[in-house]
Amino acid sequence: DPLAAETLSDAVHTSRQAGVGGAMRDAARHVEENQIGQAAEQHREIGESLQEMLDVLSNRRENELERLVAKLREAEQQLEKIEKEHEGLRKRLEKAAQIEDEDERRRELERLTRRQQELQEEAERFARHLKRLQADQAGQSTARAGASMGQAGEQGSQGDAGGAAEGARQAERDLEDAQQQLAQARQQAEMDLAVEQLRRIQDELTALRD
Numbered sequence: 001d002p003l004a005a006e007t008l009s010d011a012v013h014t015s016r017q018a019g020v021g022g023a024m025r026d027a028a029r030h031v032e033e034n035q036i037g038q039a040a041e042q043h044r045e046i047g048e049s050l051q052e053m054l055d056v057l058s059n060r061r062e063n064e065l066e067r068l069v070a071k072l073r074e075a076e077q078q079l080e081k082i083e084k085e086h087e088g089l090r091k092r093l094e095k096a097a098q099i100e101d102e103d104e105r106r107r108e109l110e111r112l113t114r115r116q117q118e119l120q121e122e123a124e125r126f127a128r129h130l131k132r133l134q135a136d137q138a139g140q141s142t143a144r145a146g147a148s149m150g151q152a153g154e155q156g157s158q159g160d161a162g163g164a165a166e167g168a169r170q171a172e173r174d175l176e177d178a179q180q181q182l183a184q185a186r187q188q189a190e191m192d193l194a195v196e197q198l199r200r201i202q203d204e205l206t207a208l209r210d
Helices: 002-018 020-032 036-058 060-096 102-132 136-157 161-209
Strands: none
Touching: 060 102, 060 136, 060 161, 102 136, 102 161, 136 161
């Protein structure tokens, strides 16, 4: 789980930044040299550093959800960018279908088909990214959009501007589905995060009363 790995990495970073290992060695040396006051101060600092690390780990689920929400919001922006680029491509394909001159139409289709293939590869990569973010439905719809783009590219390479435009329209519908599903995944993650934050606040209030 990449999100859990990031949380553990944060805890390790906190420990390293605080120099816990070195502080423990220094404390042991002070004890050996009978420098009790310095050793006591060192132990206090070690305790504070370890508590910080424990705080990171105890809020692990909340930290993971915060990262997930941020990544899903970023993914929504990326998907919107793909969708807008593909919408522009679909409109150009529809215009290409209206070109009467056969050579000119073929050249335009070749150019648009290359761009269609680039967008297909981008959509397929993005679909895998969404699955890693646990947005499975949005990932599946984006993968379908990539497949539709592939079909549109095949039609375009065969000189069928109308077929290429229809394939692009289907890809556009798939991307719209993915956008809605991704928004739902982000909203669910936000609700899960709110629950975790409330739980933490309740625990802190309980600890204060005790």
